[in-house]
Amino acid sequence: MKRLIMTASLAMAIGCTADIAPESIKVADYKDGKECAISLTFDDSMKEHYTIVAPELEKRGFRGTFWMCGAWMPAEPQHDTTHFTWAEAKKMSEKGHEMSNHSWSHQYMTALSDEDLAREIRMNDEAILKNLGKASTTFCFPYNSYDERTIAAVMEGRIGARLKEFWLGGQHSPKEYLTEQVENALASGSWIAGMTHGINYGYDCYTDPTEFTDFLDYLKSLEDRIWVGTFRDVAAYTAVAKDVELTIEASGKGVTITPKTSLDKALYETPLTLEVAAEGKKIKAKQDGKVLSPIYRNNMAYIDFCPYGGPVTIQ
Ligand SMILES: [Zn+2]
Incomplete structure (x- = not known):
């Protein structure tokens, strides 16, 4: 997984950057952060x-x-x-x-x-x-x-x-x-x-x-710790998690994460899980107009998203 993090400097300057630390965001090794x-x-x-x-x-x-x-x-x-x-x-x-x-x-x-x-x-x-x-x-x-x-x-x-x-x-x-x-x-x-x-x-x-x-x-x-998944599902998840590139942009309104993968959707279709440091806060997440529901564990939020979809916004 590659990450490109961009922070809007104006938002930084006026001190209204989102609470979410963009550098904490990555794709979890396994589904739901197992x-x-x-x-x-x-x-x-x-x-x-x-x-x-x-x-x-x-x-x-x-x-x-x-x-x-x-x-x-x-x-x-x-x-x-x-x-x-x-x-x-x-x-x-x-x-x-x-x-x-x-x-x-x-x-x-x-x-x-x-x-x-x-x-x-x-x-x-x-x-x-x-x-x-x-x-x-x-x-x-x-x-x-x-x-x-x-x-x-x-x-x-x-x-x-x-x-x-x-x-x-x-x-x-x-x-x-x-x-x-x-x-x-x-x-x-x-x-x-x-x-x-x-x-x-x-x-x-x-x-x-x-x-x-x-x-x-x-x-x-x-x-809570182990993902019991079919061979196909784990093979697809781990391959896409390795290949995907995330462009992460932070602004005063929150963080936008744009995924990009070169793997064939028909063969490798899989959700991926974003891992975000939540520090006790509730996170709102959306992709392509759909509300995503985070799972919280050990101060982290785990959010399933589609790596073939549009940008994920989190607040
Ligand atoms: Zn046999």
């Missing part, structure tokens, strides 16, 4: 993601990212109880979960020819678009099999790929390990992604499934 971000991601289109995971996330106001392989997804539910169907994927998508691309048939991508690699990506993209009416804008490599060539192939028209994750599954993730992942993310202000497969059955399932819901409750208890 200290870190966690994406909960679920691999392999498993039926339990539809029957258990999505409802448990929704109960807590969370949304997940589900990496799907079209070749495994049955057209008719009665033929397969292991994987969710396209109709079920559509319902999850409509509830705000991210339904994204894990390749068509779960191959080691680095072992594929350019042609086969392109087909594995394209067939799943086409199936997702056809069945959900929404394009996949992120990617997850089966078996974490990726290299420069495969990354370049998937990143065309996409905003991110999961290249690093922490285990969020029974055998590999005792409670202490999970707590450590979250504490490290908070301490370093990082974005981390959890990887889960089965809950009651399948690869890396839980010996005690309540460990999964306990972890969700733990995240919920830290909601």
